[in-house]
Amino acid sequence: MVGKMKETTTSLDALIDKAGGWRCRRRRIRPHNSRKHGAAINDTLWSAVCLIKDPGLIKRVHLEYLEAGADILVTSSYQATIPGFLSKGLSIEEGELLLKKSVALAVEARNSFWEAVKVSPEIITITGLWLLPLLEAMGLILLMVPNTVGIMDRMRSDLLAFETIPNKLEAQACVELLEEENIQMPSWICFSSVDGENAPSGESFKECLDMINRSNKINAVGINCAPPHLIESLICKLKELTSKAIIVYPNSGEIWDGKSKRWLPSKCFDDDKFECFATRWRDSGARLIGGCCRTTPSTIQAISTVLKGKPQ
Ligand SMILES: [Zn+2]
Numbered sequence: 001m002v003g004k005m006k007e008t009t010t011s012l013d014a015l016i017d018k019a020g021g022w023r024c025r026r027r028r029i030r031p032h033n034s035r036k037h038g039a040a041i042n043d044t045l046w047s048a049v050c051l052i053k054d055p056g057l058i059k060r061v062h063l064e065y066l067e068a069g070a071d072i073l074v075t076s077s078y079q080a081t082i083p084g085f086l087s088k089g090l091s092i093e094e095g096e097l098l099l100k101k102s103v104a105l106a107v108e109a110r111n112s113f114w115e116a117v118k119v120s121p122e123i124i125t126i127t128g129l130w131l132l133p134l135l136e137a138m139g140l141i142l143l144m145v146p147n148t149v150g151i152m153d154r155m156r157s158d159l160l161a162f163e164t165i166p167n168k169l170e171a172q173a174c175v176e177l178l179e180e181e182n183i184q185m186p187s188w189i190c191f192s193s194v195d196g197e198n199a200p201s202g203e204s205f206k207e208c209l210d211m212i213n214r215s216n217k218i219n220a221v222g223i224n225c226a227p228p229h230l231i232e233s234l235i236c237k238l239k240e241l242t243s244k245a246i247i248v249y250p251n252s253g254e255i256w257d258g259k260s261k262r263w264l265p266s267k268c269f270d271d272d273k274f275e276c277f278a279t280r281w282r283d284s285g286a287r288l289i290g291g292c293c294r295t296t297p298s299t300i301q302a303i304s305t306v307l308k309g310k311p312q
Pocket residue numbers: 224225251292293
């Protein structure tokens with residue numbers, strides 16, 4: 001089991017320790033998962049379009065992940081931005097209401113689950129998610145993000161996740177935002193990686209983490225939406241660069257073929273192998289483990305079973 005963190009205790013640390021040293025994170029709702037439930041998502045808002053069209057679906061998917069053993073829910077706000085909602089003809093007020101709904105739906109699912117299984121309320125937390133969506137200028141990032149983060153803060157999300165970060169600049173914007181707005185929520189920053197060595201921009205993780213390490217607003221760092229076979233060595237690399245908790249939630253390893261517009265099979269493994277890798281990720285030092293694109297509740301169930309040592 002992974003040792004305790006060296007940093008001062010935060011609610012995130014307490015959550016991890018309470019679980020015995022690791023958490024099982026669920027992935028966010030993605031088009032792939034939503035299609036399984038009959039929702040055709042081909043929209044710039046991604047799953048956030050369901051906040052408008054089918055909020056009940058979001059709650060059902062949250063419940064599926066909880067039943068599979070997830071401890072952390074990620075709200076369906078991956079591409080939910082006020083500008084995004086404005087581009088759909090909604091008002092600022094309507095956009096803010098939808099963001100609040102993304103948190104409320106996760107809370108409703110969590111409460112329903114607690115009621116059904118009578119588990120201790122401390123076991124599960126909710127992540128208010130915000131991704132910096134492919135923005136090129138820090139000024140634009142800072143213009144767009146505070147409103148969303150502020151809403152998540154006021155909604156009392158338990159965690160704030162910045163994920164799929166491609167470079168140091170965006171990570172720096174996240175850190176500065178948290179400090180300037182004095183956000184009290186525990187937060188994590190996750191980078192992606194395509195080469196297993198560096199951030200997608202080509203910048204070294206040392207460059208990125210040196211900056212993050214100077215902030216006590218970031219409680220965990222890690223990797224998301226990278227292929228699973230890259231994860232173990234990346235955990236080892238991150239452990240050398242930071243004393244913060246490490247989180248990993250790779251994608252399924254499948255590769256999106258933009259020309260044929262279809263997913264190509266994973267070269268390395270399927271869900272069965274995912275659980276084998278999960279134990280190695282835990283043993284390498286990851287304290288929060290989950291899945292990103294193209295993973296499913298069965299992925300989370302496999303991880304949860306092998307890490308918790310009991311069927312869900
Ligand atoms: Zn992903």
